[in-house]
Amino acid sequence: MKKKVNWSQSLKVIALACLLLLTAIPQRVGVKAKEVYRPSQIIVSLGDSYASGEGILDFYGQEKELSKKVKDPNWLAHRSKKSWSGQLRLPFVKGKMSDHHGKETHWYFVASSGAKTKHLLAEQDKPYSKRQNLLKKYQDVAWLDPQLKVFDQLRKQGKQADYVTISIGGNDIGFEEIVRxxxxxxxxxxxxxxxxxxxxxxxxxxxxxxxxEKIRKAYKDIEKEAGKQAQIIVVGYPRLLDGASGVAGLNREEIQAINMGAIKLNIALKSVVGKCQEDKMNIHFVDVVNAFEGHGAYTDQPFINPAIFGSRSEDLKDFQLASDYSFHPNEKGAEVYTRLVQEKINELEVARHQEYIVNNKWRREYDVQVAGEEFLEFLHDGNVIYRTPDYMDDLAWGQPQSIELKGTYTIGSSGHITLRFNEDKGEPAVLEFKRVGASEFVLYDPNSPSFNQYGQYVTDYVPIG
Amino acid sequence: MRRIVTLSIMVLLLAGLLLVAACGKPRSLTPRSSTPSPSTPRPTGATKSTQPASRQTDSPPTEAVAPKKYEHVTPRDADAYFEANSKILSVKPAKESDAVFTEAEINKELARRGFNEYSITFEYSMDGEYSEETEISSSSSTHHPVYSSYYITGSEEVWVILVVDGLIHAIPVSYNFESDLDVQVIFSETEAVMSYDSATNQFYETIPNESELIVNIVDRIDTDTLESLSTEVIDSL
Structure with a gap:
């Protein structure tokens, strides 16, 4: 009985083979063996209260006894466990940045409430006055390290920042003071x-x-300390009272004036970022104004805390007119910041990825079909990761899923691996494909596949027909 | 002839290429944020911009494109405002008033009323010049049209104390922000309220319309009085 030829399948195989052949040729001729793609690994989060997550409890260190937390830079700086910078992700790093807090691996969080541009290079004073009980009171001025000192730490560890996020400038003009x-x-x-x-x-x-002038110097200082490879993402400020029709004690002109202050500040930031871009700096501006539109404090669905009078539990002083939590983004506001900054990171990651493809420095992308779904291949920590083309879009929003696939592979004479997802031909070996996200799964290879003589991890797939 | 045809084809190809390039839709990274805000404040008389919405986000704005409407805030016309919202009892230039306290005098006056825990500050000179909030010196003989301080009661109600041309007012700030009322509530020792307009450097003594400001009169503004004015008490007035 004649076997029926599956032309569609054959054409796909031929096309894939041609593609592999074509892409392989330049590798053999012009690329150095160890020239590999370095995935983004590190985010450094600098800035003021709009970056530290002021007003969104819990802060790092707040669970400590009072005597210890008044010495804890994280608590003194009001660095929130739910800050937007902690919710960011990098494509090759597992989990959110906040999952790596304090490990000195992927996330370095030094933003501090109240910081001005000068505090990038100078220590920031943090006066506190907290009473533990009738007899014991803690009152002093603590000093936080200059924020750019974090790059000394990175250098000592032999690391470089891939991204630096920052929100700064508001305190230099007394943005919060105006509102208060x-x-x-x-x-x-x-x-x-x-x-x-x-x-x-x-x-x-x-x-x-x-x-x-101060902001421009600040951005230049960051580039100098972080290195030119770092992508600097400058984040703007929202209109605090956007959409608020009436706030007792403030007339329409005052509400307008306060909102206008934010607009003017953003225009200044954008303008400076634009000039830095002209100087070939890797710097970008993320504008949050439109995303906060209609969600200012005192609206029906606020993204910003209202005025909170008196001192609250984690304020540095027991007595003050208004809590430092006042007029800062709430959790919903932080989600908006996360989304917008993540979009910028994703955009930059895609651009970076494409640059490597264009330069043909390391061939690492294949179209693979599994059960009709297309996947792209990446390499991370010795594991091969497969992601759907829209992985970047799903990154911030996809809910983690977990599925397991099983398949077999054969290893060719030059480290050439053939994966078969639904066939049992070749040398039997069970691989685990763990689906870790809505659009990603990871191949855990127990045999630790090695690179071939060209520094390539070459794979060959037989797609499901 | 063949050269002409070849040239024509090249021109057509070039034109096609340019057309394709021109029609190529630039990648929009944040399409939802390209719409201009309808609630963006616009001063009276400003004309609506005819600039396409996309211009606002496509490229980093420079100083040259900064809209003029953001350059300055339009001050309120105090004459027209008080005319429309109050009964004006008197208007006088700040410099001509003899009721204004010196820094040393206001320090003593507020201390007599129990307000000695929190700092007293000023922002204006007698010429109407604005400076950032500055703490007074208890020995200074310099006059200022307005002084302010604040007081936090035992139940954590926040009050701002404003002394304008010698008249003292107390504003229950936390009450006002948490209140459903559309107008501000203040406390005064007289029916008249003293206002200061920095734009004209004048004092306005007025009896405000209730639609603009609710004035509750108390015998004396001091810490004892403020301690007695809880939210429930103010609501019942």
């Missing part, structure tokens, strides 16, 4: 007080020693 001052006033008793506050702040943007 305005909320404690009466627009009837002082009809133009908030306007004066804003005008004073706006006057600090231009000129020598102005905000723009």
């Amino acid at each position: 001052s305005a909320m404690g006033r009466s627009s009837y008793i002082q009809p133009n007080n908030a306007v004066d506050l804003i005008e004073k702040a706006l006057s600090k943007f231009e000129g020598t020693g102005g905000l723009k």
